Amino acid sequence: xxxxxxxxxxxxxxxxxxxCWAYSIGNVPVALRVLGAxxxxxxxxxxxxxxxxxxxxTVDGHQFTVPGEPADHNVNEVVWVDAxxxxxxxxxxxxxxxxxxxxxxxxxxxxxxxxxxxxxIHLAAALRLFWLDDPGWPQPLAEAERLSQPEHRTVAAPRxxxxxxxxxxxxxxxxxxxxxxxxxxxxxxxxxxxxxxxxGAEAKRATGLLALPAAGVAALGVxxxxxxxxxxxxxxxxxxxxxxxx
Numbered sequence: 001x002x003x004x005x006x007x008x009x010x011x012x013x014x015x016x017x018x019x020c021w022a023y024s025i026g027n028v029p030v031a032l033r034v035l036g037a038x039x040x041x042x043x044x045x046x047x048x049x050x051x052x053x054x055x056x057x058t059v060d061g062h063q064f065t066v067p068g069e070p071a072d073h074n075v076n077e078v079v080w081v082d083a084x085x086x087x088x089x090x091x092x093x094x095x096x097x098x099x100x101x102x103x104x105x106x107x108x109x110x111x112x113x114x115x116x117x118x119x120x121i122h123l124a125a126a127l128r129l130f131w132l133d134d135p136g137w138p139q140p141l142a143e144a145e146r147l148s149q150p151e152h153r154t155v156a157a158p159r160x161x162x163x164x165x166x167x168x169x170x171x172x173x174x175x176x177x178x179x180x181x182x183x184x185x186x187x188x189x190x191x192x193x194x195x196x197x198x199x200g201a202e203a204k205r206a207t208g209l210l211a212l213p214a215a216g217v218a219a220l221g222v223x224x225x226x227x228x229x230x231x232x233x234x235x236x237x238x239x240x241x242x243x244x245x246x
Contacts, residue, residue: 011038011041012038012041012042012045012079012083015034015035015037015038015041016034016035016038016086016207016212017206017207018034019031019032019034019035019038019210020206020207020208020209020210021206022034023209023210024206024209028236028238032090032238032239033060035086035089035090035239036060036090036092037059037060038086039083039086039087039090039092039095040057040058040059040060040092040095041059042079042082042083042086042087042095042099043057043058043083043087043092043094043095043098043099044057044059044064044066045074045075045079045083046075046080046083046098046099046101046102047066047098048066048067048068048069049068049069049075049102050068050069050102050106051068051069052068053067053068054066054067054068055067055068058094075102075107076107077104077107077108077117077120077121077123077124078120080099080102080104080107080120080124081120081123081124081127081164081213082212082213083095083099084096084099084124084127084128084131084216085127085167085212085213085215085216085217086212086216087099087216088216088217088219088220088223089212089215089216089218089219089239089240091219091223091242096131099128100128100131100132104121104124104125104128105121105125107121107124108121117147117148117155117156117161118147119143119144119145119146119147119148119152119161119164119165120144120164122140122141122143122144122147123140123141123144123148123164123167125137125140126138126140126141126144126171127171130171130174130175131220137171137175138172141168141171141172142168144164144165144168145165145168148161148162148164148165149161149165159192159195159196160196162192162195162196163189163192163193163196163211163213163214164213165192166185166188166189166191166192166214167189167213167214167217169181169184169185169188170182170185170186170189170214170217170218170221171217172185173185173221173226174217174220174221174224174226177225177226179226179227179229182221182226183229183230186214186218186221186228186230186235187230189211189213189214189217189218190211190214190230190232190234190235192214193208193211193213193214193234194234196208197209197211209233209234210234210235210236210239211232211234211235214234214235215234215235215239215240218230218235218240219239219240219241219242222240222241222242223242228240228241
């Protein structure tokens, strides 16, 4: 793995684009494999951040030694949240352990921070605590919802914040085992995704073909006993349920 990939995370975004293109032409096995590799790259990024010496990482089943990045790295709240949702959907527990081991309170002060919004730092904290079964997750989730509302200034347009705010009802439904609320939440999250990626210039971007944040939380819900009752090309069954796509 190239040093620059650890510093910038470009391979993470690039591999998501490649996976979405593969999905667009019906090559689901390749799409799934590349999504897994993207999650691994994000894990490598966070494993090396704030570290000295060399770090052993695994990407797509292959081990690499990468240099630690004690200062000049590009981890941030945007990459953390997206990587966490992606790791949910491709069932990469090793990546989730790496992400959970990175203190989310350091995201806002990370050298790569500043391109995102404060609400995502709170969302990262909530996702981390939720995955760890820590009962403290509702407080940062509520703060993420509050700070993502249109009356609060955000870097991205309000409709982008709405895609991530829509994850909150899904998480609450998972916690209570409420199937109806889970399905309703997923539908709302997919509508929020379509509002961004289903029109204009965004509709022409491959990355909008999959609603990875919504699909990721949906996969977490399925893994915790809920059913996928919503059919959508943005969150295909083979991805959310982890079924063999062949």
